Amino acid sequence: MATIPVETGFIIAGLLFLLGLIGVLVRRNIIYILLAIEIMLNAAGLAFVVAGAHWEQPDGQVMYFFVLTMAAAEVAVGLSLVLQMYHKFNTLDANLINRMRG
Amino acid sequence: MTAIFYISAAIAVVATFLTITRVNVVHSLLYFICSLLATGVMFFVLGATFVAALVVIINAGAIMVLFVFVIMMLNVGPQSADQERARLRPHVWIGPGLLSLLLLIELVYSLGRYHTGVTSGQTVGPQQVGTALxxxxxxxxxxxxxxxxxxxxxxxxxxxxxxxxxxxxx
Missing domain, CATH: 1.20.5 (Single alpha-helices involved in coiled-coils or other helix-helix interfaces)
Structure with a gap:
C-alpha cells in the first residue's frame, strides 16, 4: 500500500473542496449546486480518511461513513425540493425563484 | 502503489473540474462518477478498503442514480444547455475563482510548513471499522x-x- 505525505493528501482534499466551492458560487442551476455540495462533502471525507490512514486507526473511515449517511439524506430531501421547485416555477434556475413571488 | 495514488488524484481533480464546467447536466454527472471512482481508488491505495467499497456502492451507485432519476423526470432539453452556456461567462466565474485560488494558496502555504509524516500504508480492514462503529x-x-x-x-x-x-x- 502507498505511503504518501499527509500534507499532500490534505492539499488534494483542499483542491477538491475548493472546486466544489467554486461550483456552488458560479453555477445557478440548482442541480449543479447540489452536485457541488456533494463534491465538497466527498473532499472533507477524503481528508478524514487520509488522517485515519496516518494514525492507522479506523476512526477516519467511521467519520467518512457518517459523512456518507448525511450526504444520502441531504440528497434525498434536496432532490425532492428540486422536484417541487420545478413543479411550482417550471425552472431550475436558482436566481429566478425570488422573482416569481417566491 | 504511490504512483497509482497520484494518478488517481490527478484524475479526480480533472474530472471534478470538468464536472463544474460542463453545460449538459448528464455529462457533469458522468464526470462526477469518474471522480468518485478515482476517489475510491485513492481510498483503496491508502488502505481504507471498507470505505473504498462504500464509495463505489453508495456514492457512485445509489446517490448518483437518484440524480439520474431526477434529471430523467425533469426532462431538461437543449435550451437548458444554451442557458447554462450563456451564464458561464468569464465575468461570472473570475471573481469566485480568484478568491478560491487565494484560499488554496493560503492552504498550501500553511500546510507546507509542517511535516507530519507519511500515511502508514497498513490496511485498516472492515473488521476494525465495524468494531469501532x-x-x-x-x-x-x-x-x-x-x-x-x-x-x-x-x-x-x-x-x-x-x-x-x-x-x-x-
Missing part, C-alpha cells in the same frame, strides 16, 4: 439511522404532490 460510536450510528429516517420521511412528504403533475405534462 458498534463499539465507541454506537450512539452516533443510532443517530445516523434516525437521520436517514428523517430524510426518507422528508423526501416522501415533499415528493408526494409532484407525480400527478408529471403525468399531466405532455
Amino acid at each position: 458498534f463499539g465507541p460510536y454506537l450512539l452516533a450510528v443510532e443517530l445516523a439511522s434516525m437521520l436517514l429516517l428523517a430524510g426518507l420521511l422528508g423526501a416522501y412528504h415533499l415528493g408526494r404532490g409532484v407525480m400527478t403533475f408529471m403525468d399531466r405534462k405532455p
Whole structure:
C-alpha cells in the first residue's frame, strides 16, 4: 500500500473542496449546486480518511461513513425540493425563484 | 502503489473540474462518477478498503442514480444547455475563482510548513471499522439511522404532490 505525505493528501482534499466551492458560487442551476455540495462533502471525507490512514486507526473511515449517511439524506430531501421547485416555477434556475413571488 | 495514488488524484481533480464546467447536466454527472471512482481508488491505495467499497456502492451507485432519476423526470432539453452556456461567462466565474485560488494558496502555504509524516500504508480492514462503529460510536450510528429516517420521511412528504403533475405534462 502507498505511503504518501499527509500534507499532500490534505492539499488534494483542499483542491477538491475548493472546486466544489467554486461550483456552488458560479453555477445557478440548482442541480449543479447540489452536485457541488456533494463534491465538497466527498473532499472533507477524503481528508478524514487520509488522517485515519496516518494514525492507522479506523476512526477516519467511521467519520467518512457518517459523512456518507448525511450526504444520502441531504440528497434525498434536496432532490425532492428540486422536484417541487420545478413543479411550482417550471425552472431550475436558482436566481429566478425570488422573482416569481417566491 | 504511490504512483497509482497520484494518478488517481490527478484524475479526480480533472474530472471534478470538468464536472463544474460542463453545460449538459448528464455529462457533469458522468464526470462526477469518474471522480468518485478515482476517489475510491485513492481510498483503496491508502488502505481504507471498507470505505473504498462504500464509495463505489453508495456514492457512485445509489446517490448518483437518484440524480439520474431526477434529471430523467425533469426532462431538461437543449435550451437548458444554451442557458447554462450563456451564464458561464468569464465575468461570472473570475471573481469566485480568484478568491478560491487565494484560499488554496493560503492552504498550501500553511500546510507546507509542517511535516507530519507519511500515511502508514497498513490496511485498516472492515473488521476494525465495524468494531469501532458498534463499539465507541454506537450512539452516533443510532443517530445516523434516525437521520436517514428523517430524510426518507422528508423526501416522501415533499415528493408526494409532484407525480400527478408529471403525468399531466405532455
